Amino acid sequence: MTEHSRQPSVTVLGLGPMGRALAGAFLDAGVRTTVWNRTPGRDAELIARGAVPASSPQEAVAAASLTVVCVVNYDASDAVLREDAVAAALKGRTVVNLSADVPGRARDAADWAAGHGIRYLDGAIMTPTPSIGTDDAVLLLSGPEELYREHRPVLAALGGTHTHLGEDIGRAAAYDIALLDVFWTAMAGYTHALALARAEGVAATELAPFAQGIAAILPPLFTEFAADADAGTYSGELNPVTSAASTMAHVVHAAESHGIDAGVMRVIEGQARRVIALGHGTDGFTRVTELLAGR
Numbered sequence: 176m177t178e179h180s181r182q183p184s185v186t187v188l189g190l191g192p193m194g195r196a197l198a199g200a201f202l203d204a205g206v207r208t209t210v211w212n213r214t215p216g217r218d219a220e221l222i223a224r225g226a227v228p229a230s231s232p233q234e235a236v237a238a239a240s241l242t243v244v245c246v247v248n249y250d251a252s253d254a255v256l257r258e259d260a261v262a263a264a265l266k267g268r269t270v271v272n273l274s275a276d277v278p279g280r281a282r283d284a285a286d287w288a289a290g291h292g293i294r295y296l297d298g299a300i301m302t303p304t305p306s307i308g309t310d311d312a313v314l315l316l317s318g319p320e321e322l323y324r325e326h327r328p329v330l331a332a333l334g335g336t337h338t339h340l341g342e343d344i345g346r347a348a349a350y351d352i353a354l355l356d357v358f359w360t361a362m363a364g365y366t367h368a369l370a371l372a373r374a375e376g377v378a379a380t381e382l383a384p385f386a387q388g389i390a391a392i393l394p395p396l397f398t399e400f401a402a403d404a405d406a407g408t409y410s411g412e413l414n415p416v417t418s419a420a421s422t423m424a425h426v427v428h429a430a431e432s433h434g435i436d437a438g439v440m441r442v443i444e445g446q447a448r449r450v451i452a453l454g455h456g457t458d459g460f461t462r463v464t465e466l467l468a469g470r
């Protein structure tokens with residue numbers, strides 16, 4: 176066995192910010208890394224660090240038994256993987272698709288892969304590019320357990336915590352969309368708050384330390400409310416939804432008095448008012464989960 180054949184290897188398709196971070200982490204870990212991107216020229220820095228450039232996706236996937244795909248969504252990954260020449264070159268090899276999309280697309284991709292003799296794992300990256308290759312990286316994976324175990328040693332180069340969520344191929348995407356829901360609604364709240372604060376003469380940097388204080392309240396509430404949601408109990412003893420709705424109305428009034436769109440908060444207040452109208456005014460705000468879930 177030559178030195179070259181003993182070295183673990185991987186192919187990375189997609190060299191946006193995240194794909195470049197993944198390829199860089201593989202290189203740092205001593206994994207032989209072949210790279211390809213639809214638009215040429217994104218691989219210069221990686222090549223300088225030792226990556227092997229491929230001139231086509233079929234050439235790229237033929238270079239390793241494991242291909243990691245990280246492009247904008249599954250329309251993009253399908254466009255790359257479902258080319259006849261690429262599918263043929265992937266036969267008998269493994270694809271780990273770390274592109275973000277909805278669970279149904281992951282299931283569809285897995286069915287397609289099975290029909291072409293391609294081994295398939297799906298995954299989601301929950302942390303930003305600087306975390307990749309460090310202890311802070313968080314990756315969720317789903318699909319065949321034995322496939323996950325087989326490729327775990329190479330994927331470990333990406334650092335951090337990897338959680339295999341089970342054999343249901345759509346599960347990583349299901350976690351991903353739910354967690355993106357948390358992230359983007361929180362970010363929308365923050366951007367709105369900064370606009371509202373500015374209208375009141377408060378600079379973003381003045382508000383930020385106090386906003387961090389609000390954010391720090393959330394982790395224990397997430398744990399507490401999760402137990403409530405699974406149990407179907409929504410105690411509002413310390414903060415009933417009637418009180419919560421009143422504070423939401425303050426935000427709506429203040430924002431609109433400055434001509435700031437309060438549409439998001441209006442929707443949230445409306446949900447709280449519907450819970451009250453259904454006779455749950457003494458429950459906590461998280462009763463809204465039941466309303467949205469249609470139970």
Ligand code: NDP
Pocket residue numbers: 189190191192193194195212213214217245246247248250251252254255273274275276300301302303304
């Ligand atoms: P983007 O989401 O912008 O994806 C860019 C990549 O997608 C490029 O390689 C681009 O190629 C490729 N691409 C887009 N359309 C096509 C297509 N039709 N055919 C082939 N390739 C295509 O940037 P990121 O790299 O940051 O993200 C990649 C994935 O990682 C996304 O699903 C994202 O949600 C996820 N992610 C990203 C994080 C981040 O912090 N950046 C954090 C967690 C997850 P080209 O250069 O040719 O345009």
